[in-house]
Amino acid sequence: MEDNKKIESLARKWDADFFGVADLSTARDAIFEQGGSAVAGYPLAVSIGISLFDAIVDQLPQRMEYGVAVNYRHHCYDVINQRLDDIASKISSVLQNDGYRVFPVPASKRVDDERLCGTFSHKMAAHLAGLGWIGKSCLLVTPEKGPRVRWATVLTDAPLNVTGEPMNEQCGTCNRCVEICPVKAFTGEPFRKGERREVRYDASKCDRYLALMKEKGKLGVCGMCLYICPHGRK
Ligand code: SF4
Ligand code: SF4
Numbered sequence: 001m002e003d004n005k006k007i008e009s010l011a012r013k014w015d016a017d018f019f020g021v022a023d024l025s026t027a028r029d030a031i032f033e034q035g036g037s038a039v040a041g042y043p044l045a046v047s048i049g050i051s052l053f054d055a056i057v058d059q060l061p062q063r064m065e066y067g068v069a070v071n072y073r074h075h076c077y078d079v080i081n082q083r084l085d086d087i088a089s090k091i092s093s094v095l096q097n098d099g100y101r102v103f104p105v106p107a108s109k110r111v112d113d114e115r116l117c118g119t120f121s122h123k124m125a126a127h128l129a130g131l132g133w134i135g136k137s138c139l140l141v142t143p144e145k146g147p148r149v150r151w152a153t154v155l156t157d158a159p160l161n162v163t164g165e166p167m168n169e170q171c172g173t174c175n176r177c178v179e180i181c182p183v184k185a186f187t188g189e190p191f192r193k194g195e196r197r198e199v200r201y202d203a204s205k206c207d208r209y210l211a212l213m214k215e216k217g218k219l220g221v222c223g224m225c226l227y228i229c230p231h232g233r234k
Contacts, residue, residue, distance in 0.1 A: 004161050007091060011048050014087045018049030018142065018149060020129025020163040027124060035119040039103060042155035044162070045125040048087055049142075049149040052076045052226075054234060057148055060227040069219035076150075076223075081107040084152035091154050100158035107152040122151035130164015134191035137177035137225040138201040141170070146232020147225075166193075170231075177225040183209045186225070 008019045022045040024031060032040035056076050059068045084107035092102040105120045123140040126132060132142035132149075139147035169191050178186040185205040189195075197203070210220035 004163070007046065007094070007158075007160065010094060011046075011087055011091060014090060015050065015083060016048040016087050017051045017145075018047070018126070018131055018151075020047045020126060020131045021045070021160045022047055022125045022128035022130075023162045024125075024128065024155075027128065030124070031120065034121065039105070039120050039155060042101065042103060042157060044156055044158065044160055045129070046091060046154040046156060046160070047122065047125040047129045047131060047151060048084060048091070048153075049126060049131065049151045050080050050084055051145050052080065052148040052150065054148065057223070057227055058234075060221075060223050063221045063223070064218065066219070069221040072221050072223065073219055077108070080150045081152075084150060088152040088154050092156075095154070095156050095158045098158070100156055102158075103155040105153045105155065107150060120153060120155070122153050125153045126151050127166050129162070130167060133167040133169040133171075135169065135177065135229065136171050136175070136186055136188060136190055136200065137229065138186070138191075138197060139177075139226060139229070141229060141231050143167075143231070146229045148229075148232045174230065176228045176230065180224045180228045181206075182222070182224065185209075 004021060011019045024043060024045055028040060053075055056071050062068045088104040092104040095102045123134060126140045127134055132140045135141040141147050142149055171190055175188055178188040183205040185202050187200055189200045210222060214220045
C-alpha cells in the first residue's frame with residue numbers, strides 16, 4: 001500500500017511547497033479531450049507546486065525593461081519548471097519502482113499550438129486536490145500564495161488518499177485580472193464546473209501579445225494577471 005506521508009515527505013524534501021492528491025474520475029472526459037488516451041487512464045494525480053519569488057513577480061509592471069524580463073523568465077519560469085520536473089521525475093521513479101503506473105506531465109510544455117495547451121491541465125489537478133480555486137484569470141489561486149505558484153503533475157494508479165475537495169471560487173466581485181490584461185483576454189466570467197475555458201479566456205489573445213513582444217525584440221513576458229491578484233500579494 002502506497003503511503004501519502006511517504007510521497008509528500010519526499011516531495012517536500014525535494015523542495016515542493018504544495019502537495020496534493022486529486023481524484024480524476026469526475027474529469028475523465030475533459031482529460032481525454034485534452035490529452036487523449038495516454039493520459040486519460042489514470043485514476044489519481046499527484047499535484048506539486050513551487051512558489052514564485054515575490055520580489056521578482058512584484059517587478060512585472062516594469063517587464064519592458066530587459067533585466068526585469070530576464071529575471072522573471074529565468075527564476076520564475078525556467079528554473080522553477082526544471083525543479084518541478086525533477087521532483088515529478090523522482091516521485092515517478094519511486095512509485096514505478098513500487099510497482100505502480102506513472103505518467104509525469106512536464107511542468108510547462110505546450111503540445112497543441114492550435115488549442116494552446118499542454119497534455120494535461122496542472123491547474124485542474126491542483127484544483128481537484130483541494131489546493132486552490134480557478135480564478136477569473138483561469139489561474140489556480142491558492143489561499144496561501146494566490147496564483148504565484150507553478151505546478152507539475154504525476155498521473156498514477158498508486159493507491160494514495162485523495163487530499164481534498166475542489167475549492168469554491170473566491171474571486172467574488174474582484175475583477176482586477178480582467179481589467180489589467182493589456183489585450184483583454186478574460187471575459188470576467190467566474191469558473192463554473194464543466195464550462196469550457198473559452199467561456200472565460202481567449203488564450204490566442206495572450207499568445208499573440210507575447211509573440212508581438214518577441215517580434216519587437218523583447219522577451220515574451222507578461223504575467224500581469226498573476227501579479228495583480230490580491231491573493232498572495234504582500
Ligand atoms: S499574461 Fe498578460 S496578456 Fe496574458 S492573459 Fe495574463 S495579463 Fe493577459
Ligand atoms: S485578480 Fe481577482 S478576479 Fe482575478 S483571479 Fe485574483 S481574485 Fe479572482
